[in-house]
Amino acid sequence: MAGGPEIERLVLLLSKLPGLGPRSARRAALFLLKRRALVMEPLAAAMADAAAKVRPCSRCGNLDTIDLCSLCADSRRDGSIICVVADVADLWAMERSGAFRGQYHVLGGLLSALDGVRPEDLSIGRLAARVPDEAVEEVVLALNATVDGQTTAHYVAERLEPTGVRVSRLAHGVPVGGELDYLDEGTLAAALKARR
Amino acid sequence: MAGGPEIERLVLLLSKLPGLGPRSARRAALFLLKRRALVMEPLAAAMADAAAKVRPCSRCGNLDTIDLCSLCADSRRDGSIICVVADVADLWAMERSGAFRGQYHVLGGLLSALDGVRPEDLSIGRLAARVPDEAVEEVVLALNATVDGQTTAHYVAERLEPTGVRVSRLAHGVPVGGELDYLDEGTLAAALKARR
Ligand SMILES: [Zn+2]
Ligand SMILES: [Zn+2]
Numbered sequence: 001m002a003g004g005p006e007i008e009r010l011v012l013l014l015s016k017l018p019g020l021g022p023r024s025a026r027r028a029a030l031f032l033l034k035r036r037a038l039v040m041e042p043l044a045a046a047m048a049d050a051a052a053k054v055r056p057c058s059r060c061g062n063l064d065t066i067d068l069c070s071l072c073a074d075s076r077r078d079g080s081i082i083c084v085v086a087d088v089a090d091l092w093a094m095e096r097s098g099a100f101r102g103q104y105h106v107l108g109g110l111l112s113a114l115d116g117v118r119p120e121d122l123s124i125g126r127l128a129a130r131v132p133d134e135a136v137e138e139v140v141l142a143l144n145a146t147v148d149g150q151t152t153a154h155y156v157a158e159r160l161e162p163t164g165v166r167v168s169r170l171a172h173g174v175p176v177g178g179e180l181d182y183l184d185e186g187t188l189a190a191a192l193k194a195r196r
Numbered sequence: 197m198a199g200g201p202e203i204e205r206l207v208l209l210l211s212k213l214p215g216l217g218p219r220s221a222r223r224a225a226l227f228l229l230k231r232r233a234l235v236m237e238p239l240a241a242a243m244a245d246a247a248a249k250v251r252p253c254s255r256c257g258n259l260d261t262i263d264l265c266s267l268c269a270d271s272r273r274d275g276s277i278i279c280v281v282a283d284v285a286d287l288w289a290m291e292r293s294g295a296f297r298g299q300y301h302v303l304g305g306l307l308s309a310l311d312g313v314r315p316e317d318l319s320i321g322r323l324a325a326r327v328p329d330e331a332v333e334e335v336v337l338a339l340n341a342t343v344d345g346q347t348t349a350h351y352v353a354e355r356l357e358p359t360g361v362r363v364s365r366l367a368h369g370v371p372v373g374g375e376l377d378y379l380d381e382g383t384l385a386a387a388l389k390a391r392r
Binding site: 002003004006007009010013014016017018019020023024026027028029030031032033036039040041042043044046047048049050051053054062063064065066069070071087088089091092095181 | 222226232235243260265
């Protein structure tokens with residue numbers, strides 16, 4: 001590539017980002033090279049900084065620079081209710097909705113026969129242990145309204161049955177086949193309110 | 197944002213990249229945080245590295261880690277012909293076509309009444325000086341087949357007239373209204389061959 005191996009490597013690594021193909025990676029690289037001080041250097045620093053500091057919370061699986069994470073450590077949040085999400089992206093979506101003030105548990109994915117994701121690949125055992133440990137009264141399963149999401153919800157509900165905890169699911173407002181992370185905040189808030 | 201200011205800052209800076217909105221910036225941030233060693237740290241390093249080393253070539257305007265750039269410094273390339281492009285992205289596109297073995301000149305944009313880009317904002321004077329200095333025999337104007345591109349081509353051709361250099365343009369194959377950087381390599385090669 002004209003411009004040497006440094007630019008080539010930058011383009012290659014940028015093209016690994018979701019949503020960026022080779023062409024948009026080239027555009028992004030040029031965009032950065034033209035905005036060295038304003039964007040490129042700050043972004044490089046922010047990336048190195050986050051890479052060095054951000055870790056999964058040992059309790060809930062949320063990503064944060066502190067452990068326990070800022071949500072687990074927030075005593076104003078309701079510890080008697082846990083919202084179970086597949087991924088940190090879904091936790092962020094729930095937080096943007098502003099409708100949930102309890103604690104979270106990030107499963108780390110969804111059960112999937114196709115992708116070979118088995119129960120032991122997800123943090124379901126850790127969730128089951130949290131229920132008695134933290135005297136949790138309700139677990140809200142905020143999982144995608146897809147086959148994998150609903151299979152996972154069913155499996156988690158079964159695994160939690162021995163604990164006697166109340167298990168609810170997001171209901172109203174989640175479109176069939178829809179993915180949580182794509183929903184607007186209002187729909188998420190409505191779905192939470194009407195959980196069953 | 198859940199996860200602290202480091203993640204928030206990372207998302208904010210990623211959302212400045214062309215083609216990434218807030219949602220895809222969040223996805224990209226999570227993607228990176230989950231691939232710390234494999235993608236995030238190497239990308240941060242590649243960005244810092246390129247930001248520190250890459251500069252515009254003092255002769256042609258190409259971006260490279262050396263000055264003169266690797267193309268200007270390549271004595272196997274034909275110094276009697278210069279290909280004029282608006283942007284480094286177009287230079288890269290020409291190089292990918294493999295059809296051009298001369299030298300380049302990057303204008304740094306296109307004349308645009310709408311965007312207020314005037315002749316003195318582009319490196320046209322420097323191009324005019326290169327023609328006698330480097331005994332250039334032909335200048336190929338490889339500019340977008342848009343109004344701005346053709347206005348710029350016309351203006352540059354006029355400015356080069358006193359030098360007596362032969363001025364040609366990409367012809368066959370560039371779709372009307374089409375942008376160079378979107379063209380496939382074969383079309384670019386054909387357009388170059390049939391230049392008029
Ligand atoms: Zn936590
Ligand atoms: Zn050069």
